[in-house]
Amino acid sequence: MGLAGFEVEVQRETRDGGLATEDMTLSMGPQHPSTHGVLRFVIRADGEVMKEAIPDIGYLHRSIEKIAEKVGWHGFMPYTDRVDYVAAMPCNQGWAMAAERLAAIEVPKRGEYCRVIATEFSRIHSHLLSVGSMAMDIGAYTPFTHAIREREYINDLLEELCGARLTFHYMRIGGVGWDLPPGWRDKALAYIKRFEPLIDEFNDLISWNKIYTERLANVAVVSARDAIDYNLVGPNLRGSGVRYDVRRDEPYSVYPDFDFDIPVGRGEMGTVGDCFDRYIVRIREMKESCKIVRQCLEKLPGGPVIAKVPRNFKPPAGDCYVRLESARGDMGWYVVSDGTAFPYRCKIRTGSFAAISIVPKVSRNLMIADLIAVIASLDLVAPEIDR
């Protein structure tokens, strides 16, 4: 990889006392405790204060888009879990929706409800990991274990639903692979009832902690205009005050049947759009997801969970651009089909790829410890960036 493209010109200043100072070039990553996954930042710092942080991505590039052209439509579904293995269900849903839109397949109501339950659980699952590891990056280890403990419950529920704990491969083109197992509904409702007060306990433990808010307030402020310009999406966009959610503003699946509101950053601890806002939007979104899952489980209709889709699936030629609200914001699937059994082209535009492109802009004159907070607050996840 070398330093090609990262030649950082080293400034050597001699201050008045004739003392020569020199910038320090640090390579943070790809093996670093708090770059989530294999990310690398070349930092030019004057002591602790960073002058520039240049991200260097590509370490986890498996070229999933090339694999899509090699395996058939059904065969690519397990690979979509690997696009963002922290929140795998929305990726399944994206691929399934793209194929259904191309072949104009109508998914039965119960299948759509199962999808919404699975996606919302996967969103809580991913937010718990993001919020927990953000607290650990700032230095508090206990909230991480509490978040992971709650996440284990969701792992068990989803394991019972579809048989896997991380790469679920639960959804199929035309619906979902399995129906809810008997007794699962009450377990899920019991979990939600138990989980909601624990979010408040998590907040009391860490979110309102003075040291925590001091570390996050007014750090890496992103204005609404910059957020839209850099195509920040999801909690990163809502943290900057733009009240936009694909589930409500570009409704898809059965989301219009539920009412939930969209938490937005209000600059409680500093200015709108700082690290704390992005963090607190994620926490409040977990509560909204609980509301959606509860409504979903109560209004669950009967009927089949998957439509009739031929095993050798050949959608008509054409292209489509599907957008859905994944845990890291609005994920865009641009899929082209040429009528054969193999997808012609599949481009996945993810939230983290946009979020990491803003890091050089916001990280000027921050401290190295703040860069860790910025990475965590933007919820960067390496597989999504490199695909």
Add this chain to the structure above:
Amino acid sequence: MQEFVDGLVANPSWVHYLGAMLAFGGIVVFGFVLPIAGITTWVERRVAGRIQSRIGPNRTGPAGFLQWLADGIKSLLKEDIVPDAADAPLFKLAPYVVMTGFVGAFVALPFGGPLIIADLNVGILYITAVTSLVVVGILMAGWSSNNKWSLLGGIRSAAQIVSYEIPAGLSIFPIVMLSGALSMQSIIAEQGAAPWRWFIFNNPFTFIAFFIFFVAALAEGNRTPFDLPEAESELVMGFATEYSGMRNLLFFMAEWGNLYVIGAIVATLFLGGWQIPWALAEHPVPRVALQFGTFFLKSYFWVFVAVWLRWTLPRIRVDQMMIMCWKYLVPLAFVNLLGTAAWMVVFPHGAPGVPELLCVAAAVLLGLFLRRVRYHLTRAGLKREELSYNILATERIPGLG
């Protein structure tokens, strides 16, 4: 020590005395000081496990008590690498400088009436001086390992420990003024056994001075929220990045040892040290044992509080750490110093009802805190069988799949 050696050897020369002293020192260090550091690790890992809904070490020895011995032996057997780009002599010397800083403090710690190695008349001054050797060792380690992360860690620790010496020192002065002497035993002698006779409740200023001293001592011991020099999530391992094997263990043994030293100093200065209410003059052995026990309990309670703080609070940033020291702790420490001086002028023999009042106030604060703890328990909706008051329990929450 002199008569003991004379009894042993016919005409002892200075070599015999040196040998006896080293032997005695070795016994005390390896028999008492290092196990204390080890036991503190065990306390920390068990309490941390419990706070994080897990168990902590419970395989080696009863309830995992010999975990520290296992870690020690493992580190001894591990290969300790000296990076070739590192400045080898300094690199190898750093851990021992830190260890001398930690072990040196035990000389003046009063474990009981007669149980003190050397009752120096400059007791607390000596301890403050010796514990600041740690910063020399850490800076040496950070700079000599020729690694950018360690350099950052070393510089941070230099800034932190040096600047937190000031509030720590300033909050010791009121106690020294009250007791009129620097020696640890006489500071304890000035305080009585009953809580309202302790210096902490003597007047409101020493009450605040206690908290400032505790926070500053945490910063000196590199404990969260001030564990910047060895910040795992930012600087990989801070100053100890290049260390491995026994050298690495020496650093962390010194850190946990310092935690006990903080507890001991706090117990001595503010909480009446080994004072016990009963005289028991006629049978000395149980009296000294009881004194040793109360001193041990008091200092281990504050070790527990430091561990509890570590697993609750996040880490502070470097500039915030400096702001907190120079803008918050140092001014308050000056206010306490002047306040105590004024207090002593106004009430030469201590204000009549104030210690008792402060004691009651502290009890009320504790009551409010426990009410808040019960509120968290009820809000989390925990059933009776999900609770267990035995902290070493390893049995799992029932009903989980």
Add this chain to the structure above:
Amino acid sequence: MGLGAYLRNIKDAALTIADGMAVTASHLVRKPYTVQYPDRLPEGVRVQDTLPFRYRGMLEVDLEICTACLACERACPIDCIVIDATKDKAAGGFVMTRFDIDMAKCMYCGLCSEPCPTGSIHHTPEFEGADYSLESMVRKFVKAPVLAYKPKKGGETDPEIAPILERGMRYIAEFASAEGGGGEE
């Protein structure tokens, strides 16, 4: 920063730290959640048995009811299943000489067990698949050439194949509920 803000900072810090410590104190009296796997499990409990029915662990093939239709080999996106079956008039059907699954490459996606007509290839709750070499990760199911199973019209009568077939059908029924919509309402 006025005196008001100064004092408010101190008050905020003190109160929020105290509240955080109250939460961790409440955890001191709660029982742990962790399972002491693998050596201190409660008596007679095997973790594999506690896993749900649909858990997708290591693959297993019941050769007695395998009809050698190669549906699983085609469905696998990674091509980690290889079956050699030749038509043999004398034996009256297909004879399988090789049925290998490369468990090192398998991603446990379950696409092979869906099209299987008799449910012979299925996931087991077994997950401890660690091994010493990559070669030994290749599971060879066919020891000696075996005749492929031919499903009988009137249902299976042979006593020692019937339970296997019944288990296979129950495994497929789990998917059938996806089509059949057998939700519990």
Add this chain to the structure above:
Amino acid sequence: MAGADAVGGERLMPALEAAAIHARLKARFGDAIGDLAGTRRDNTCATVAPAKIVEVCRFLKTESGLEFDCLSNLSGVDYPKRSVIQVVYNLYSYPHRHLFTLKVDTPRDNPVIPTLSGLWSHADWQEREVFDLLGVVFEGHPDLRRILMPEDWPGHPLRKDFVEPEEYHGISTSRESLLKA
């Protein structure tokens, strides 16, 4: 720009249908814009001549009533049969909540398109990815380098005729299967 005022979240301005957007484009740029294609809302698109793409996008971004302030997606598709690489721009407007797609065809052997990183900052990285994986050169791009593949990686992987090199710096890129016949 209006994007920020959508903070309140309620739609501030009416959403235009794709046909209306296309009509305004046709009125303004004439034959540089191809005719409207696509069956559903999400893939209604118009082809644009490569030379005019920057003016078209500036018009779409700044024109009141259109205000596409977000380049939602930029993807490259390789069509060897038509020997063309097509770059697809999915544009979205937060104040209006309407979306439109532009397609630009460039010759496959020497694909060159003017860059849009002046208009939308996110175009910078997306164009670098299309350059890296498909080899489309974006003129005027501030920092056109490979973003995902190593600097000295031969060829562009997402092209249909890409053949993976045997090894890269001594590391073989394939592993013979354990399931030998």
